[in-house]
Amino acid sequence: MQQFNRAFVQHDKSLLDGLIAEDCVMESVEPAPDGTRYLGRQACLEFWQRLADSRDSQFADEDIVAIDDRAIILWRYRFGPGMSQSVRGVNVMRVRDGQIVEAFGYVKSGDAVAAAVRSATASDE
Template sequence: MPSRTTAEVIDLFNRAFVTHAPEILDNLVADDCVMEAVQPAPDGERVEGGEACLAFWRTLADDRATQFSPEDVTVAGDRATIRWRYRYGDGPADSVRGVNLMRIRDGLIVEALGYSKTDGVLS
C-alpha cells in the first residue's frame, strides 16, 4: 500500500478531533513522534514516543465537551500548518485560537508543535 500524502494524514488527523473519533488516529503516528502541547505555559508539555502522543491525542479527540474547528490548513511537502479554534464552553469567550506545526514522514506524524493565543499579560 502506498504511503499517505501529507495532506491525507492532516485531513485524517483533523477529522479525528472534529468528529470526536479517536480511532481515526490509529496508524497515523510514528513510533518516534514528538509533540509539544500548548499548555502549560511557557513551553507546553513535551510528549515523546508514538504511544504517548497517540494516548494524548486520543483523550483530546474523545472529549465531547469541547469542539475543535480547523480554520486553515496549509501543506508544503512533508510539513503542514493547521490554524484552529478550540471551544471549551458555550460562551463567546470560551475558546482559544492556535496553530499546530506538523511534520510527516512516510505517511506518519513525526512532529507536532502546538501554539495558542492567550489572554496573559506581559510584564
C-alpha cells in the same frame, strides 16, 4: 493532515490509528511558555485520543496547509458552558512516510484554555 484534523472535529479517536510514528515528538499548548513534551507513539497517541474523545470541547479547523513534509493547521478550540469560550491556535507538524513525527502546538491563551486542555486530556487512572 485532513484525517488527523477530522479526528478532533468529529470526536473520532479511531481516525488517529496509524497516523503516529514510533519516534513522534509532540509539544502540547500548555503549560506556557513551553508546553508539555510527549515522546514516542504511545504517549502522543494517548494524549491526542483523549483530546479527540472529549465532549467538553470542540475543534473547528480554519485552514490546513501542507508543503512537502510540513503541515500547518490553524484551528479554533471551543470550551466551557455551552462552548461559550474559545481560543485560536496553530499546530506545526512534520510528516514522514504518511505518519506524524513532529507536532508543536501554539495557542493564544490564558489560564482558562490551559485548564480546559488539562481537563480534556486527563488520564482516568
